Amino acid sequence: MEIDPFIFRLSIFILAIFVGYYVVWSVTPSLHTPLMSVTNAISSVIIVGAIVAALAGDNNKIFDTSNIFGFLAIILAAVNIFGGFLVTHRMLAMYKKKRKDK
């Protein structure tokens, strides 16, 4: 009577879609551009797959074809992670309330 982990993952996926739906609708329209850049950054969490692909497996042939693809993916994802979060930070730092101007 064990339940296949896939079913659990499916449940997580479906609930996360609901969360995504609500969380995005609650984003204020003036922050839609940062929303695009930050979703970009977080979708690079695919880097965890890249790390496994690059490092796991036989220790001696670290430059196996499959490892190379892993390393390439790491570079690409890293560009996104740093670029995405930093550019979001740069944008968000500009949103200010009225005070003693500037």
Add this chain to the structure above:
Amino acid sequence: MEIDPFIFRLSIFILAIFVGYYVVWSVTPSLHTPLMSVTNAISSVIIVGAIVAALAGDNNKIFDTSNIFGFLAIILAAVNIFGGFLVTHRMLAMYKKKRKDK
């Protein structure tokens, strides 16, 4: 490297809390009373536990102590389910937009 199903259930629970948070905030205040009655009805889904408790186990002694508790729980939950959904329905049926009055 198998993940304990408990972790999955915990994930489901946490995501469902997020969903609950958003879904309830999006309920319009004028429907807060029906919200209370419908949450009441759906929380009676605990009846599934009652059914298992009442029916499962040895077929010959259906009135074992544990089964009796199951049957009692079934009655209680059934009151709630029918009562909750019907009273909600009765309330919701009253909310009307302006038209040819009445």
Add this chain to the structure above:
Amino acid sequence: MSANLLAIFYLVSGVLFILALRGLSSPETSRRGNFYGIIGMAIAIGVTILSIGNFSTGFVFLLVFLLIGGSIGAFIAFKIPMTAMPELVAGFHSLVGLAAVFVAISAFLNPEVFNLGFPGNIKIASLIEMSLGAAIGAITFTGSVIAFLKLRGLMSGSPITFLGQHFINLALGVILIGLVIYLCNTQKEYLFWSLIAISFLVGVLLIIPIGGADMPVVISMLNSYSGWAAAGIGFTLENSALIITGALVGSSGAILSYIMCKGMNRSFFNVILGGWGATEDSSKSVSKEQKPVKNGNADDAAFLMKNASSVIIVPGYGMAVAQAQHALREMVDSLKKNGVKVSYAIHPVAGRMPGHMNVLLAEANVPYDEVFELEDINNDFANCDVAYVIGANDVTNPVAKTDPQSPIYGMPILDVEKSKSVLFVKRSLSPGYAGIDNDLFYRENTLMLFADAKKMTEEITKSL
């Protein structure tokens, strides 16, 4: 049915419950939402029965009991007057709580059927989950019963306080934790029963010090508890429908309590630690210094409103007490025939439960697009000729804006004082829920109509 298929169906019913709550985001979609909820429940019950696949005597009993419970529920649902919703909800909660306790007991006595181990040797994790479920369920049960009795008037609404109350609660809490730990070590049955018995007691002790009028917050809180209890049992039974539902109900109750406390500008702990209703009497007597009021009758009111171009109705708890919603609706019909523009202003905590006034107005066939929330209508009082305040009091009290000492200071109020004239329908000068005097009664542009809300409204309709 395979465990996987079963899990998928439970997931589907969890999602349907989400959609049921989601439907309540607007009256148009709400009926469909309720329907989703019903389907979700039917699926959950159906697949559970199929998965057991036992269609012998037990199954017949199951159907019989379902039918009995269902008939009772349906009967109550059709008979209950709309004004009794607060106690109905409290009553229903007590049932959910008790059902959770029963399921937990059954799982404890016969763990094999739930795959939790064997009597005397239940998995520790399951034991903790079922203890939690049973304890919270038991607290929900007795707490809701007390709330029900207080709301129904079968028990005095005034807070019952005694010395060392908080200390006793704390001690019982510690004992409960100790029992769970001991139970996990020894698996003794009597410990489980003690746990439940003490939890019943805690439920009573927690609620009796809270004043009858604070019951709505308590109900919501208990609603939230019943959700967490369901989730706890859901972990025990490894059932995602229960886990999802528990989380939904748990957050829903918590958020409603929060909304109510915020609407009253009180902290949650202030409500829960109780004893607040007691201040009522003292402040009542203090503020009576016999200031002059303008006293009117139905003809005066009818004259004023007939000649107004716009009227805003402000209903409050008194409308519910007097069951005046239908009379009100007829009065408004007459006014509209006279060409007066009428709208309704609902304060977030008017009445005694969230959305209370809206349900009553809906019952009287008031279209919901004539009914406005505080933020949407508050600016309109300045341009309105007459504010007709029917059984409301605290929600119009300007002291909330001016006097930091007042218990309702900081609560947003409906600015009825800005309208050209204010009509107050209530039976006396006595204060409302918060127990404080309302300065508006003595103002130049206020006319007091001392009478039962329903009788007065009917008389006004006649004079129109």
Add this chain to the structure above:
Amino acid sequence: MSANLLAIFYLVSGVLFILALRGLSSPETSRRGNFYGIIGMAIAIGVTILSIGNFSTGFVFLLVFLLIGGSIGAFIAFKIPMTAMPELVAGFHSLVGLAAVFVAISAFLNPEVFNLGFPGNIKIASLIEMSLGAAIGAITFTGSVIAFLKLRGLMSGSPITFLGQHFINLALGVILIGLVIYLCNTQKEYLFWSLIAISFLVGVLLIIPIGGADMPVVISMLNSYSGWAAAGIGFTLENSALIITGALVGSSGAILSYIMCKGMNRSFFNVILGGWGATEDSSKSVSKEQKPVKNGNADDAAFLMKNASSVIIVPGYGMAVAQAQHALREMVDSLKKNGVKVSYAIHPVAGRMPGHMNVLLAEANVPYDEVFELEDINNDFANCDVAYVIGANDVTNPVAKTDPQSPIYGMPILDVEKSKSVLFVKRSLSPGYAGIDNDLFYRENTLMLFADAKKMTEEITKSL
């Protein structure tokens, strides 16, 4: 690290990502939100490395590559001008897409490390998931590259259409499905490579028929795709952080596309099936019938605004093109010194991406509480003396309300025509994005200021 602990950490990082998006519900919480996102990412990367526990040569390479990628990313993030955000986002998406493809390839070549079986004998479910991830990733990659080229102006923005286009796309889609099925049956490596190659082609073909100006919708759509690709890979790798993130990003992109399409009052399919930008030229020539316009200069504008009591600024795409936001801010400062009340009105689709104008104004230090959404400010135009329309066109075009034939019919617009006088800063009478003439140019109370937005604004500031 045990599988359970690892799963809990991934759950935590998923929750942190949710909190990151949640923070964006207001500017005050947004910076904290971004910080949560960074922590979530750090946790995900950290525990993955620890769980492999391989700190030999490979680990050093990992750090080096992380550093290389990170430096490139950081460099881009600091250097990029705010006006280039649309193409930046497109460029970044292409990278995520390609990374997903690479991870899928690696999993296909070396399935053991991911527990998916063995080369030539991969579990069917995993094979389907990784094919989906790879295909969607590949489409995201080439699609985003085309979008990037069009936005950057490295490729003509006009839609490239040819006969049988939709048919070819359909055929390729069918081939893709066939390949997946065949692959599942035979596990042949060349099928996987063909799948990826064809997906690259599909990405190109899908995007080239879409006009350059529709790219924002395309970007959002590709964002959504990249989310679904990540979720697919998440199922393959059995990683809940990826699944949660994928679902978040997937919904986010879909909702933003929906908001944009609704803001333009076009259906999603109308945008995606492409070819729309082509109508531009035809309508351009039709409506030119040399009506008289009132032509003004900087002094006229300065005079009008100095004597106004309230001015509303309506920025549009032209402000971004001219980089006029800083000049605008200085002009507003001078106006405020003259005691003029100034606010900004932002149309939901002003500019070329959602929130485009808000970012630019924020860059120029305009406090966000002076900036209003359409619904919040549209009624104020009736009481305002001057509307200063800087580089906006379509979002003010009243034809959206009057002419059912017009492509923008039904789109909500900013009611600038209701203000006492309207100043239009643009370089010519030529139309904007939607390619239709704007009747407002020829109205009695409109003054056209033909010039580059930045130059004109600076001149006005001088005259003030």
